[in-house]
Each structure stands twice: as C-alpha cells, then as structure tokens.
Amino acid sequence: xxxxxxxxxxxxxxxxxxxxxxxxxxxxxxxxxxxxxxxxxxxxxxxxxxxxxxxxxxxxxxxxxxxxxxxxxxxxxxxxxxxxxxxxxxxxxxxxxxxxxxxxxxxxxxxxxxxxxxxxxxxxxxxxxxxxxxxxxxxxxxxxxxxxxxxxxxxxxxxxxxxxxxxxxxxxxxxxxxxxxxxxxxxxxxxxxxxxxxxxxxxxxxxxxxxxxxxxxxxxxxxxxxxxxxxxxxxxxxxxxxxxxxxxxxxxxxxxxxxxxxxxxxxxxxxxx
Amino acid sequence: xxxxxxxxxxxxxxxxxxxxxxxxxxxxxxxxxxxxxxxxxxxxxxxxxxxxxxxxxxxxxxxxxxxxxxxxxxxxxxxxxxxxxxxxxxxxxxxxxxxxxxxxxxxxxxxxxxxxxxxxxxxxxxxxxxxxxxxxxxxxxxxxxxxxxxxxxxxxxxxxxxxxxxxxxxxxxxxxxxxxxxxxxxxxxxxxxxxxxxxxxxxxxxxxxxxxxxxxxxxxxxxxxxxxxxxxxxxxxxxxxxxxxxxxxxxxxxxxxxxxxxxxxxxxxxxxxxxxxxxxxxxxxxxxxxxxxxxxxxxxxxxxxxxxxxxxxxxxxxxxxxxxxxxxxxxxxxxxxxxxxxxxxxxxxxxxxxxxxxxxxxxxxxxxxxxxxxxxxxxxxxxxxxxxxxxxxxxxxxxxxxxxxxxxxxxxxxxxxxxxxxxxxxxxxxxxxxxxx
Numbered sequence: 001x002x003x004x005x006x007x008x009x010x011x012x013x014x015x016x017x018x019x020x021x022x023x024x025x026x027x028x029x030x031x032x033x034x035x036x037x038x039x040x041x042x043x044x045x046x047x048x049x050x051x052x053x054x055x056x057x058x059x060x061x062x063x064x065x066x067x068x069x070x071x072x073x074x075x076x077x078x079x080x081x082x083x084x085x086x087x088x089x090x091x092x093x094x095x096x097x098x099x100x101x102x103x104x105x106x107x108x109x110x111x112x113x114x115x116x117x118x119x120x121x122x123x124x125x126x127x128x129x130x131x132x133x134x135x136x137x138x139x140x141x142x143x144x145x146x147x148x149x150x151x152x153x154x155x156x157x158x159x160x161x162x163x164x165x166x167x168x169x170x171x172x173x174x175x176x177x178x179x180x181x182x183x184x185x186x187x188x189x190x191x192x193x194x195x196x197x198x199x200x201x202x203x204x205x206x207x208x209x210x211x212x213x214x215x216x217x218x219x220x221x222x223x224x225x226x227x228x229x230x231x232x233x234x235x236x237x238x239x240x241x242x243x244x245x246x247x248x249x250x251x252x253x254x255x256x257x258x259x260x261x262x263x264x265x266x267x268x269x270x271x272x273x
Numbered sequence: 274x275x276x277x278x279x280x281x282x283x284x285x286x287x288x289x290x291x292x293x294x295x296x297x298x299x300x301x302x303x304x305x306x307x308x309x310x311x312x313x314x315x316x317x318x319x320x321x322x323x324x325x326x327x328x329x330x331x332x333x334x335x336x337x338x339x340x341x342x343x344x345x346x347x348x349x350x351x352x353x354x355x356x357x358x359x360x361x362x363x364x365x366x367x368x369x370x371x372x373x374x375x376x377x378x379x380x381x382x383x384x385x386x387x388x389x390x391x392x393x394x395x396x397x398x399x400x401x402x403x404x405x406x407x408x409x410x411x412x413x414x415x416x417x418x419x420x421x422x423x424x425x426x427x428x429x430x431x432x433x434x435x436x437x438x439x440x441x442x443x444x445x446x447x448x449x450x451x452x453x454x455x456x457x458x459x460x461x462x463x464x465x466x467x468x469x470x471x472x473x474x475x476x477x478x479x480x481x482x483x484x485x486x487x488x489x490x491x492x493x494x495x496x497x498x499x500x501x502x503x504x505x506x507x508x509x510x511x512x513x514x515x516x517x518x519x520x521x522x523x524x525x526x527x528x529x530x531x532x533x534x535x536x537x538x539x540x541x542x543x544x545x546x547x548x549x550x551x552x553x554x555x556x557x558x559x560x561x562x563x564x565x566x567x568x569x570x571x572x573x574x575x576x577x578x579x580x581x582x583x584x585x586x587x588x589x590x591x592x593x594x595x596x597x598x599x600x601x602x603x604x605x606x607x608x609x610x611x612x613x614x615x616x617x618x619x620x621x622x623x624x625x626x627x628x629x630x631x632x633x634x635x636x637x638x639x640x641x642x643x644x645x646x647x648x649x650x651x652x653x654x655x656x657x658x659x660x661x662x663x664x665x666x667x668x669x670x671x672x673x674x675x676x677x678x679x680x681x682x683x684x685x686x687x688x689x690x691x692x693x694x695x696x697x698x699x700x701x702x703x704x705x706x707x708x709x710x
Contacts (some may be wrong), residue, residue: 017587020538022510022560022570064564084512084561 072222127168129202132271140264150192151261168202190260194223217248228258279586282605286598294571297605306499317354317416323425324359329394337481341488348492360403361396362431397431404440418501419448428460441470457680472545479680498546508573516557521609608695615644619689643669
C-alpha cells in the first residue's frame, strides 16, 4: 500500500484520512480556508525568496497560526504537532524557559540520552551542563552575504558577546515577553531566527548514552530558516545544507552554528580539552 | 458468510472551539448462519437450572423449569457440545453425569431430556459456584463459541457475597450468559451484573407458564449466532479522548469499561456473538479543536471478526461558522440520549423507592414517564403505568401507586435498558463491509 504524508507531517497508509491525526488527505481539501489566522503570518516568517517559500504550510490546530508543514511545534503558541498537545498557558515573564519548553527537549532529542530537566516536566530543576563550555555570539558579514535576503534590515555593526553554558539544555531563539519565550541565547535583532529556533543539549562525545556528558550537541527545533553547522576551521559556502530538525548534531571545540541572517555561534571549551 | 455493515448517524458540524463529537454507529449483520457451523470453531451450550429448595414453592416453578430445559435441548443444533447442570448450594451434573460435555445427537438429546425430568429441588442458591462450574465445563471443550443459559428464582445466599463477583470476572471473555429470573424473589441487580459482564440478556419470567416459550426463543437465538465473536474497534486521532462507547439498541449497555487498548490510538470493545440483526452504538469523542473550515476524522468505527476488519464507518468533524449547521442535533443521537436517560431515571427512581425516598422516586419516575412518552417507548410506558399513575405526561408529573405488584416493579427495572429503535432517516455515512469469517 502506498503511503502519503499528511499536512501535519504524519505518514499515513490511508489515502483519505491521516492515520495519526485524522486530517483530511487527498484531492479533497478542507472546505474553506481558515479565517482563523487574520493577523497574517507569524512574526518570524521570512521575507520571500527564502528556501522555505516552497515548503507547504499548515495551520496550527490550537491557535490557527500558519506553520511550515514539518514544524514540530507551533511558532506562535507552542502547540505540539507530534503529540497534539496544547501548550500550557504561560504567565507572562515568570516561568523560566527551561521548564516552559520542557516537552520540546524530550520529544526532539532522540539523542544519546542526556538527563536534562526537559525529560521530566514535573521536575523542572535545572541540570548543570559539562563545565567549561562557552558560546561566542557574533555578527558575521560572510554569513550575511549568503543569507542576507532573509534580513529585514541592514547588517548591524559587528558585535560579539560571550555566554557561558551553565545548563544541560540551553535555548537559542528570540525573546517574546507576550509569549513567555526567554531563550538563554537571545538573538533578538536577527528576525530570521525563529522564536524557538534551536537548543544546545549536553551530550557525550563518544555517543555512548550512559557516558557522562562532556560536550554539547545542537538540535534544530523545527526552525523556519534552519540551523547550519560548520566544523572548526572551515567556512560556510553557498552549498551548505541545514541540519535535520529534531536530530542532535554533536559539536566539538571551535565548531560554529550559523542561524538567521547574520548570526554565528562558536562553541569553545575553556578547559582546553 | 456473514455480512456486516455500519451506518453512521451524526451531525458532523462543530462550532468554533467545540470539541465533542457524538455519533450513532448502526451495525447490521446479515447471513450470520448457525452457531458453530461457520468453520471458525464449534459451539458449546450449558444450561444451568436453579434447583434450590424455593423452586418447589410453588412446585409449578420446578416443573416449568424441567419443561423449559427440555425445549431448549430440542433447539440445540446437532453436533453442538452441551451439558445440563442443576445448581443449589452444590452443583449436580444432570447430563452428562461424568464431568464434561456431550455432543448433541438424537440419543444424547433423549438421554438428557430424561435426566432433566428427574431434577429435584433442595438446598440454597449459590450462583457464583454454578458459574465457576460452568467455566470449568467450557474449559473441557475446544469449541470457541460458548454460551450458557442461567435460570434462577432466588438471590445468592448459599455462598460468600464476593464469590459471585469473582466468578463473573473469571468467566468474562470465556463464555456468554443469558439470565432469566423466575418468580419475584430474585435480585435484578445480581442477574444484571452477570448478564452485563457476560454479554448476555436478562429478563423476568413472572409466570412459570411462560418459561417454555422464553427458553425456546432464547436457545433459538443462541443457535442462530453464526458469528462467534465480533469486536467493535474504535480509532481516534492523536490528542483525542473517547468519552464513552455505549450500546444503545436493542438495549443500553455501557461498553466503556470493557475497552481493550490495541495501540495508542485504537481501542476494541468485545460485542460477543452475532446473529442477524442490528445493534446501535453511541460513540462520543473529544477531539483537539481546529480552526473553522477544518475537517478531520474524529473516529473510525470498525467491526473486527477473527482479526479481519469486515465493516467500517467514519465519524467526521467539520468546524463551521454556520450556526444553522452546528446547532442541529442528529435525530438518532437525540433519540438514544433520551433512551439512555430513560433507563437511568427508571433504575435510580426504583432504587430511591426501595430506599424509602418516595419524593426522589416520584421525580425520577416522572422524568422517566415523560422520556418514555417523548421517545415513543411504548413498552416502557406500559410497564411504568403499573408502578405510577401518570398525572401529566408532558410535565412529567406522576404519583406512585400503592400496593405495587413486586413482579411489575422488577419487570420495569429489568427491562429499563430495552430501547426502541428510531425511524431511519438518511444516514450521513454508509460503508458496506465485505464477507466475514
């Protein structure tokens, strides 16, 4: 039997109705386009010309916002497309991101399991990460040459900041007071970065699930414009491909993570491993 | 070859933010054939006759039981494994006298009928023990379709109260059991527990004269169940919740407790053996809300025989901003909701009356009278009229009768779950099934 993919990304053997979420499939589209997203596309949606323009979009069943078909979570409200679970209401600005984001960590990391607080929403106590790791966040003009079409403003002045990685799970994204999103690594001016773009998770460099975490891996959380990894000493070029959403990619000292229109994150181990 | 089909009756339109989908899935079976004849395994029957001392008071009861058992034996198809046991505070193997089942033919039938003539009342009532013995007998046979008829005239008193519950739990899924209470000194609640747990019917035979005809009918029905076991399989989408699954015709039977989870999205409900006929199921599902204009499958109802899906029906949800569409209630859903409330009002009303709370009883039985009238349930209206005087049926005002015949009250209670079927309108979805096992 042939299989089809439903608008929410499930693989279905039934060609008429999705086996997982019951969405109408096949030639017959949903009767009327949803008028439930009058506010237009989410803020993080890129201008045209980006590769995402060709990706199918899907309305969030919870808030109606338009998301890309392969989204794991709604960009707007955090609805979990995988489990169909509605987001918990988040009181403005009081809940730390680690717990607010708990389900995302557990559902996306098929990784060499790391005991992060994210795997147990009932116990949001932060777990410390491996010692000595920092992230240097910079404005990268070279990345802007490749991805500048995503930007809604000119390249800002070169800037750099250094952020120590204290926790086993560190979020990368853009802050939103109204949605209660407060990533530890906030790229607020680069609007081509999604609100919940990616996260760094502590992991073991040997890939052994039981071994103690000694480095970090980056997981794309289904971001709109993707997350790109470049090994230490190399430079990105036009042929670079984003990493697969939901799949952790292990990082070593000096590796770089590129996101948005001009943002470069370099991970360094100050213990000199 | 049995044929199953499912028709779905529902209003699929939901208003914005609405999440609950109600539908009636009407399952029909045709060409069911005869029990044990469909190649899927043989049939076995056990007849359980109460021979406690009270069956002799008056002696018309025990003689009616003897005659009824003989008639039932006449109806058992040749080749069926069978046994007759007599229950008191112990169990007598009436036929065969060795522990086990005999195969029905002309000789064994004659021998069994002769043995039945000699059963005599003594002792007390121990239904749990009888069911346990029946279970042990069924475990002697390879027949897959196992059915028992239980006749009693009294309530359990010859054993510890918990024995019956344990016996029902053990027998669940092993055999089906139809129960009959004769006279007016048995406990409706006890027999209903047995018949509900063991997927059978329960009824009162107030007059011993009627027992023969009832047994003949019951055994005929059992022998016409050519489909040994069918399951109702319900798929619901991720993030949804089955609120309840309830058989609503021919009787009200909540199946929710019997759900067997097959996968995270699929549950199955055993429905027992099937003869030709139609049973209706009220399925209620709570689905995640979707924007207006969205359509999704809220549930898929399927009939599964021998692990094969033989019929399916689709229950849909379409979110709409059109108030004309979303405020309609499907007539079948409305009808069976009323019938379920009717059964509930009668049972609670009679329980209140038994507890001496006449005020509550009057209110509830008044509601019942109105519901029975509104849903056109004439049988129930007639039975109610023997227990209450209806003052104003539209308002649901009644007066409790004095000096009610106990048998009338028991008949009302026992038959409260029987529903009338709604006159059919156009179904919203119809899917025919293929051949079954």
